[in-house]
Amino acid sequence: xxxLLYLMRMKKAAPVLRQGHPILRVPTQKVDPKxxxxxxxxxxxxxxxxxxxxxxPYHSVIGLSAPQVGHSLSIIAYRNNTPLTFLFNPVLTPLxxxxxxxxxxxxxxxxxxxxxxxxxxxxxxxxxxxxxANELSFEVSGFLARVIHHECDHLEGVTLADRMEExxxxxxxxxxxxxxxxxxxxxx
Numbered sequence: 121x122x123x124l125l126y127l128m129r130m131k132k133a134a135p136v137l138r139q140g141h142p143i144l145r146v147p148t149q150k151v152d153p154k155x156x157x158x159x160x161x162x163x164x165x166x167x168x169x170x171x172x173x174x175x176x177p178y179h180s181v182i183g184l185s186a187p188q189v190g191h192s193l194s195i196i197a198y199r200n201n202t203p204l205t206f207l208f209n210p211v212l213t214p215l216x217x218x219x220x221x222x223x224x225x226x227x228x229x230x231x232x233x234x235x236x237x238x239x240x241x242x243x244x245x246x247x248x249x250x251x252x253a254n255e256l257s258f259e260v261s262g263f264l265a266r267v268i269h270h271e272c273d274h275l276e277g278v279t280l281a282d283r284m285e286e287x288x289x290x291x292x293x294x295x296x297x298x299x300x301x302x303x304x305x306x307x308x
Contacts, residue, residue, distance in 0.1 A: 133176030134169035134189045139231045143187050145277045148194045151208045153253040166191035167206060167251075173229075174204055181229060183267040185274035188230055196271035200264050207248035207256070212272045214241035215259065225288075225295075226270065228280040233292045236284035240266045 137144055155163040169189040173179050174197065186195040194209045214221075222242050227235040243261040246268060250256050260268060273283065281289075 210248035237288035
């Protein structure tokens with residue numbers, strides 16, 4: 121048991137800011153490419169804080185942005201059946217008109233235990249810098265496109281609450297419980 125407590129203390133993650141924190145409403149600053157390679161400074165601190173959240177046993181994170189750990193820098197990270205990937209100064213371009221965006225339930229570490237329906241593109245093009253400050257340009261589709269779009273929203277001060285479709289917010293304990301009820305009825 122002592123070893124378990126020791127391991128739990130060693131895996132302390134940076135706190136994830138919650139919906140309503142002002143830093144989540146401010147567009148981020150671009151990262152200077154030379155700062156990506158630095159072993160100290162704000163960019164390094166942001167990356168380390170984000171890594172701590174991904175490695176914590178208390179968070180099952182797929183995507184995260186620097187503002188969510190208190191750093192107003194243009195950095196996102198994701199891990200979805202892939203190694204942990206960091207993107208600096210990402211620019212996302214949807215590859216389909218907004219009228220074709222898919223509506224799906226989505227959640228966010230900054231609004232824990234809740235999810236809601238959000239419309240997002242199924243295909244996007246991303247340009248960014250990688251951890252070696254090299255320029256990247258790639259296309260992605262499906263769930264990963266949704267994750268990257270969600271995290272890029274954070275870089276613009278846009279939260280899940282801003283994107284959600286009206287009357288779709290629900291607590292995790294109600295997932296798959298009330299789906300068969302009419303949306304305009306009273307639920308008990």
